[in-house]
Amino acid sequence: MAAAVITADIVNSTLLEKQQEKKLVQQLTQLMEPYKGEFYRGDSFQVYLKDPADALKLLLKMRMEARQYGQGYDIRAAIGIGEVNTPVRKLGVASGEAFVLSGRALEEMSKTDGTRMLIKTADAERSRTLEVMALFTDYVFREMTGKQARVISLLLEGTTQAAAAKKIRKSQSTVNKHVQSAGWSELSKLLLLYGELFK
Secondary structure, three states, X not given: OEEXXXXXXXXXXXXXXXXXXXXXXXHHHHHHOOOEEEEEOOOEEEEEEOOHHHHHHHHHHHHHHHHOOOOOOEEEEEEEEEEOOOOOOOHHHOOOHHHHHHHHHHHXXXXXXXXXXXXXXXXXXXXXXXXXXXXXXXXXXXXOOHHHHHHHHHHHOOOOHHHXXXXXXXXXXXXXXXXXXXXHHHHHHHHHHHHHHOO
């Protein structure tokens, strides 16, 4: 059965104030709740998702949460998509293709400069498509501000621009500017294309 595993860590977590770090960990833990996720070694975490189609949206939400603390903050993550044939009870001892691909991809990223996201699968052709998606996402995040991330985070939850404006107490035109400059139109299309790969 194909599943997805996200293996990740918080970029620059040591620069956050203790209260900020605690709050971010709580926000990320809350996002993991519908799935099986856990933190280990402080700022590192892993999430197991039975449906690979959910993985990219979850990771985008997580990256948006981190970015709201400033441009230096992000989530460095690898999504591994593959077979997991045994029941997953504890992530630390779980095995399967998705776990292996995710762990190796995160290791691979530690040797590169600036890459924050990789998506790997055993299918070479699909992996190339997913690699392009990850590169584009990294490009969008490079210039994203905390304010833009706050708005996009709300849109990822299904909030309308009008409701987002009310929630953050800004005008709808300000929210619309954030939406345009953060590349929301392209990101939403990317999510649709990604989802179609796993139908």
